[in-house]
Amino acid sequence: MKHQTGKVRPVIRPRWRGDDAQESALAAIAAKFEESRKAEDAGWAAVRQARELGVPDTVICQRADISRTTLQRKLGHRPDADEASE
Secondary structure, eight states: OBOTTSOBOOOOOOOOOOOHHHHHHHHHHHHHHHHHHHHHHHHHHHHHHHHHTTOOHHHHHHHHTOOHHHHHHHHOOOOOHHHHTO
């Protein structure tokens, strides 16, 4: 909406406030996503440990059902001598 001066007036949006049921639903969503992040962090820690034990990236990816691209983006590239023989 333009003001008489020709400038666009900023629209101040009212702050949203949910009722108790909506706030409860939002709290449940936040808790689930936090739980999911913790589980993902634990999964990547297990992948790091498997790498340190010498498990080839291709085997880790196959068992965890993740792509090598995803693994390398998350943890970096690691050439494996065993992968050349697979």
